[in-house]
Amino acid sequence: MADLFAPALAATPPETAPLADRLRPRSLADVVGQEHLTGPDGAIGRMVAAGRLSSMVFWGPPGTGKTTISRLLADAVGLRFAAVSAVFSGVADLKKIFAEAREHARMGTRTLLFVDEIHRFNRAQQDGFLPYVEDGTVILVGATTENPSFELNAALLSRAQVLILNRLDAKALETLLARAEEAEGRPLPLTAEARAALVASADGDGRFLLNQAETLFSVDLPEPLDPAGLAGLLHRRVAVYDKDREGHYNLISALHKSLRGSDPQAALYYLARMLTAGEEPLYVLRRLVRFASEDVGLADPQALVQCLAAKDAYDFLGSPEGELAIVQACLYLATAPKSNAAYAAQKAAFRSAKETGSLMPPKSILNAPTRLMKDVGYGKNYAYDHDTADAFSGADYWPEEMGPQTYYAPSPRGFEAKIAERLAYWERLRRERNGG
Incomplete structure (x- = not known):
């Protein structure tokens, strides 16, 4: 044997x-x-x-x-x-x-x-x-x-x-780091937080992790690296953005902050400063579109529609007639209910995606177009929501190693107040159908 x-x-x-x-x-x-x-x-x-x-x-x-x-x-x-x-x-x-x-x-x-x-x-x-x-x-x-x-x-x-073969989990990757430290006869020069960040950055790839560890062993460091120091050592820094036009960036920042502070008068002033100085109107429109998603979001879903309509109107009319559409979009944003819930949700979800890497979704919600995929459990026991009471199954859609997360927390303002009610209703149904 x-x-x-x-x-x-x-x-x-x-x-x-x-x-x-x-x-x-x-x-x-x-x-x-x-x-x-x-x-x-x-x-x-x-x-x-x-x-x-x-x-x-x-x-x-x-x-x-x-x-x-x-x-x-x-x-x-x-x-x-x-x-x-x-x-x-x-x-x-x-x-x-x-x-x-x-x-x-x-x-x-x-x-x-x-x-x-x-x-x-x-x-x-x-x-x-x-x-x-x-x-x-x-x-x-x-x-x-x-x-x-x-x-x-x-x-x-x-x-x-x-x-x-599974992507290596944190326990397996930690085992590899321990073996590396034993082989080198010394610990990795990292704080506990940086060590966790190193493991997360490997995304389940043991070879990548050991290559990164080898780089750390090859440098002489006066003290253990924290997460920021680790990122600075193992990754090339992003080039600094050109700041020659400081007044340009000062004014767009002032416009953005005035809109966020719901001050339509100040927002109009800074908008006028930019356009009369010869700023490209499409640049201003791009910033307004971004603001609509970042600072208004689902508190008023029409904000994004208004900004895109202003862009179309300006494309159609040009200057100076089309600039009135930009003013209208600016006033709409300044007077709209504010929420950065979508922006915060994006940041949290993207950060979580980078930290968790390639975790497998539950097999029940994966399509199974081939026999092999069916044999390994893809699509098994999937609950089709439209066939359930209230068109809501209450199923768990998260990777097993991760568990449910909350990224989007709607504000109590504008349309998001309605969304919050809907989410609370679904959460109550989910608890009831999963035994509390």
Whole structure:
């Protein structure tokens, strides 16, 4: 019986090798984040325990261990390992690999052929694998970041088991950082907050995380970095915007603040200052359109409509007649109820999206146009809201690892007061239908 904890046969990388290579797992038991596959009850764990592998396709994000697991699989069951990348290889390369695999098979050694980026081979090239998979010349292990249902031939899929690798969660990424610190013999020069930011920035990619850690180990820092310092070190700073026209920016700032403060008189003054000084009217209109979404939002949904109508009117009339439409839009914004709820919601949602990266939505709300997607649970138990009481199912649409969040909090002003009532009504129904 194959030993899941047997060491890999590959030589230990030299000290000069990149950190990610030096920390590659030496056995399947060392692989992090994929225990649903490598554990005793997982598909890989069962195959290794039985000492027999079937052809398979690894589907998952970058940096989750597809290449590493393939190498370790070959070692675990005593197969010869051969690798090819669909990016750099063609038909001639494949013919040579298959010929070598047949020669080794005659001598009693089977070959595990790892094909990286297998989805990049065209349909005819994918069909070329079939006879060698069927006669046992190779055990095919393909790796792809794309949906196999769309990118791989049905004939090839029917001969291979699709195994889904998860993006690495925070626990797995922390394990990698701990291994990096052990290998380097010192802790990362980060505060606790910066360390959390580093883990979040990896978006589940272990290789990216280790490359970032290697950069941090390579610099001499007088004290641990905070999140701002980390961002400054690992990312190029955005170029400073040209401020030669300071009066231009002062006036547009004054106009924006006057509108936000609901002072139509001051807003008109600064608008007039800009237009009489020769400011481009379309620039002013762009700023008004932005204000309509940022500072009025759904408190008065007509604000955005009014600004776009003013833009159309100015395009149609030109100066000076069209400038009256700009004045009208300015007065509408200044006298409209104010809310930055949509703006705040955008900021919060975008920040959350960057922090959580590529979390999988619940499978129940994913479409399942292929048999494979149905088999792995896509679309299962989806509640079609129009078929439920009040056209509201109260289902949970959030990733399991994240849970429900609140980004948009409508103000009690204008139309948003009605929206707040509607949201409260739906929340009450949601609690009732989910047992309180």
